[in-house]
Structure formats: structure tokens, C-alpha cells
Amino acid sequence: MSRSIAILRLLGEARPGLGVKAIADRLGLVPSTCLHILRVLVEENLVQIEPATKRYSLAAGMISLARSVLDGGSFASRVQPGLDRLATAHGVTAMGVEVTSHHSVIVLALSKSNQPFRLHTDVGSQFSSLVSATGRLVAAQGDYTDAKLKKIFSAIQWDDAPTFARWKDEVKLAREQQWALDRDHFVRGLSVVALPCFGSAGQLTHTIVAVGLSSLMDSGTVGKLVHDMRLEVKALSGGQ
Known part of the structure; x- marks a missing residue:
């Protein structure tokens, strides 16, 4: 859970997104572990991937979470x-x-x-x-x-x-x-x-x-x- 949160925080600061290796390097994660977490976050619509660049960024599901707070x-x-x-x-x-x-x-x-x-x-x-x-x-x-x-x-x-x-x-x-x-x-x-x-x-x-x-x-x-x-x-x- 803490690694997922760390990834979401990092992507919230990174524009226009980051690739798997860049995310793993910045957070000190094993790339395969990082990829697994990203796939779960994509399935939950919290993260999206740009097919052309393979860069990950926050997805619309984050808006629903934010709205529930507000x-x-x-x-x-x-x-x-x-x-x-x-x-x-x-x-x-x-x-x-x-x-x-x-x-x-x-x-x-x-x-x-x-x-x-x-x-x-x-x-x-x-x-x-x-x-x-x-x-x-x-x-x-x-x-x-x-x-x-x-x-x-x-x-x-x-x-x-x-x-x-x-x-x-x-x-x-x-x-x-x-x-x-x-x-x-x-x-x-x-x-x-x-x-x-x-x-x-x-x-x-x-x-x-x-x-x-x-x-x-x-x-x-x-x-x-x-x-x-x-x-x-x-x-x-x-x-x-």
C-alpha cells in the first residue's frame, strides 16, 4: 500500500508522466514490482498509460477519490x-x-x-x-x-x-x-x-x-x- 501511495504522489508531481524505469529508480523499487503495482493502479482507473510513450500519469479515478474527500x-x-x-x-x-x-x-x-x-x-x-x-x-x-x-x-x-x-x-x-x-x-x-x-x-x-x-x-x-x-x-x- 505504501508503495502504491508513493507512486501516486510521484505521478502527481510529474508531468507529462513517467516510464516504469524512471518511477522505479526514483522510488528505489524493483522494476518488475513497480510494473505490477502500476498495472493494479491502471485497473482501478487511478493511473493511465500513454500507449505511444509508455508513460504513466494519474487517471480520472483520482477525481472521484478527491470528490469524496471534498x-x-x-x-x-x-x-x-x-x-x-x-x-x-x-x-x-x-x-x-x-x-x-x-x-x-x-x-x-x-x-x-x-x-x-x-x-x-x-x-x-x-x-x-x-x-x-x-x-x-x-x-x-x-x-x-x-x-x-x-x-x-x-x-x-x-x-x-x-x-x-x-x-x-x-x-x-x-x-x-x-x-x-x-x-x-x-x-x-x-x-x-x-x-x-x-x-x-x-x-x-x-x-x-x-x-x-x-x-x-x-x-x-x-x-x-x-x-x-x-x-x-x-x-x-x-x-x-
Whole structure:
């Protein structure tokens, strides 16, 4: 099972697909074993093969699996109305983000604003766990050594990276105030606000994120946005 998941993750990152040998080499698998797993995944419509190139890629069956996560009582379905309210009231792009156990975060739900900017993200987009405002919350709640934090931090692709010392100060502030702000660092011209959502065991599981033009987000505007985001987080907690 773990090898199947590893193959699906790899193919999710590889475009326009990979051949058996390339997959086996990257994952350290025996090619015959890799081929067997791929054939099973093809039968389940989770993976498809291009006959001309013999390259494997994700298939439409993955969409059904994703839809089952997004439908019903999932975080994505519960957070969507709140994201729509935030986007409409504040002119921001609002997102519901999952914090995974693989040092990454995934956008599960999205509500776009009518403001004249385009944020290059969509449902399913995946980023480093320490990126932007959500990253400050993850670092604030996690049990990281300075060496580990610095290693992950240095690998992030910023438009205008803060110094590690400044970023650590912002992580400390995020821990104290229970919300975080990234202004112009991850993407120049954009400010990102994130609030944490905790699971039943008190662990950080998700964040609610709002993105807007920095020129329109002064301290007063950010304060009002954070207030409304807190209300949405509280409503989510009550719905669990």
C-alpha cells in the first residue's frame, strides 16, 4: 500500500508522466514490482498509460477519490460558505488549507475575490509546510529544532525572503496572537493572513487563509479581516 501511495504522489508531481524505469529508480523499487503495482493502479482507473510513450500519469479515478474527500462533512465542504463570506465582504481570495504530516500544506477549498489580481493557486495546490502565513502558524505549533526550521525555511521559494531571524520573530508573534501575516514576502504586492484550526486533540490540522493586495490592507483593514476570520473559525469548531 505504501508503495502504491508513493507512486501516486510521484505521478502527481510529474508531468507529462513517467516510464516504469524512471518511477522505479526514483522510488528505489524493483522494476518488475513497480510494473505490477502500476498495472493494479491502471485497473482501478487511478493511473493511465500513454500507449505511444509508455508513460504513466494519474487517471480520472483520482477525481472521484478527491470528490469524496471534498463532499459530505469534510473540512472543505464546511469551510466553503465561510470562505465565500470572507471573499465577498473583504475583497480577498479566501482558502481552506490542510496541514499534512508530510511537511506540506494543501489547498482544499477556495473562494476568489473580484479584485484585479490573480493568485496562482487552486484546489489541490500543494506548498511547503512553512510557506507564507500558514507556515508561521505551523512553525509556531510544531516541535522543531532551529536547525530543522532553518533547513526547511531555506528551501522555500520566496519573492522577497525575510531574514531567518525576522521570520522567527514573526513565528513567535503568531504563537502569541494566534494568527499570522505575510506581507510581500511570499509574493510581492500581496498580503496573506492565516488563522489556525485545531483538531480534537489540540493539534493544528487546518488554516483559514485570506490573500489581498498589500496596498489595500493597512493595519485597520487587517484587524477587521482577522476579526471576521476568527468568527468563521469559531463557527467551524462548533460544527465539529
